Amino acid sequence: MYPDLPPHTLWSTQPTGGLFSSCDWPGCASTKLFSSQIAQSEHVSATHILDVLQNTSGSCTWPGCRKSKLDTSKKLETHVVNIHIEPLRCAFSSCSRTEPFGRKGDLDRHIASVHKKERRWKCPRRNCTFHIKGFPRKDKLNEHLRTRGHGVLKCEYRHCGNSTADFAPFLTEAELMSHFDDHHGNFECGIGSCASTSSAFTPRTLRSHVFRYHCSSRSHMDYENLCAIVYQIAERSQSNTCTITEDDSDGLQISDNCKECVDERQHNTS
Numbered sequence: 288m289y290p291d292l293p294p295h296t297l298w299s300t301q302p303t304g305g306l307f308s309s310c311d312w313p314g315c316a317s318t319k320l321f322s323s324q325i326a327q328s329e330h331v332s333a334t335h336i337l338d339v340l341q342n343t344s345g346s347c348t349w350p351g352c353r354k355s356k357l358d359t360s361k362k363l364e365t366h367v368v369n370i371h372i373e374p375l376r377c378a379f380s381s382c383s384r385t386e387p388f389g390r391k392g393d394l395d396r397h398i399a400s401v402h403k404k405e406r407r408w409k410c411p412r413r414n415c416t417f418h419i420k421g422f423p424r425k426d427k428l429n430e431h432l433r434t435r436g437h438g439v440l441k442c443e444y445r446h447c448g449n450s451t452a453d454f455a456p457f458l459t460e461a462e463l464m465s466h467f468d469d470h471h472g473n474f475e476c477g478i479g480s481c482a483s484t485s486s487a488f489t490p491r492t493l494r495s496h497v498f499r500y501h502c503s504s505r506s507h508m509d510y511e512n513l514c515a516i517v518y519q520i521a522e523r524s525q526s527n528t529c530t531i532t533e534d535d536s537d538g539l540q541i542s543d544n545c546k547e548c549v550d551e552r553q554h555n556t557s
């Protein structure tokens with residue numbers, strides 16, 4: 288019945304104005320002087336708040352409060368805690384309501400009716416519909432930023448599905464790092480138009496890059512062949528980077544031009 292009351296939050300809005308002060312609860316008959324805020328708070332919770340909680344009139348007797356219809360001790364306790372001891376307030380910074388809520392359900396209803404329709408979370412891209420429209424929740428905005436690439440960080444490696452000029456799906460350095468850990472390795476493509484680029488492929492992504500952009504005929508045989516080539520590159524190289532070049536083609540029909548690098552070059556010169 289008697290809640291765990293954090294002493295410093297109790298009835299301590301007024302400064303005590305000196306080391307020894309009397310109880311400032313309105314109407315307190317005690318003449319005792321307290322040497323600290325904590326000592327006074329202990330007196331307030333042990334005497335006055337206990338009185339309020341044990342009152343059976345059905346109304347709150349906290350000074351200045353006239354709340355009625357608190358006909359069970361549970362209702363009274365919930366009211367006293369949420370209104371007077373640890374005020375339960377709406378956490379939306381845009382909210383104009385400052386009074387606390389007596390019950391969690393009242394706060395939930397307030398949020399549902401007042402704030403759920405607000406779409407305060409805007410996409411930073413000016414040309415995006417959601418720059419104006421916004422989202423009602425931050426997690427919805429984040430999901431949009433990641434899937435549409437409207438975030439703030441992008442992977443700078445070439446040939447990474449995440450590194451086009453305006454696709455930035457990462458919101459934090461940590462997300463970018465974990466992308467790097469999961470999707471990159473020390474393999475490079477040195478064929479034709481890719482020669483001067485950094486891609487940090489893994490064996491798997493190098494394989495699919497070469498297959499997709501440099502193989503003229505994409506047969507099952509070619510893919511098998513390519514797997515063997517990439518495997519050999521990994522084997523032969525004891526150094527840090529493993530670069531595939533035309534010399535490794537070994538029967539594969541290799542074309543120099545990688546569509547992505549050619550497009551990128553046109554994009555930069557136009």
Ligand SMILES: [Zn+2]
Pocket residue numbers: 310311312315316317330331334335
């Ligand atoms: Zn007192």
Ligand SMILES: [Zn+2]
Pocket residue numbers: 347348349352353354366367370371
């Ligand atoms: Zn009250």
Ligand SMILES: [Zn+2]
Pocket residue numbers: 377378379382383384397398401402
């Ligand atoms: Zn509110």
Ligand SMILES: [Zn+2]
Pocket residue numbers: 410411412415416417418431435437
């Ligand atoms: Zn957007």
Ligand SMILES: [Zn+2]
Pocket residue numbers: 442443444447448449450466467470471
């Ligand atoms: Zn990447």
Ligand SMILES: [Zn+2]
Pocket residue numbers: 446480481484545546547548549
């Ligand atoms: Zn390329």
Ligand SMILES: [Zn+2]
Pocket residue numbers: 476477478481496497500501545
């Ligand atoms: Zn390439």
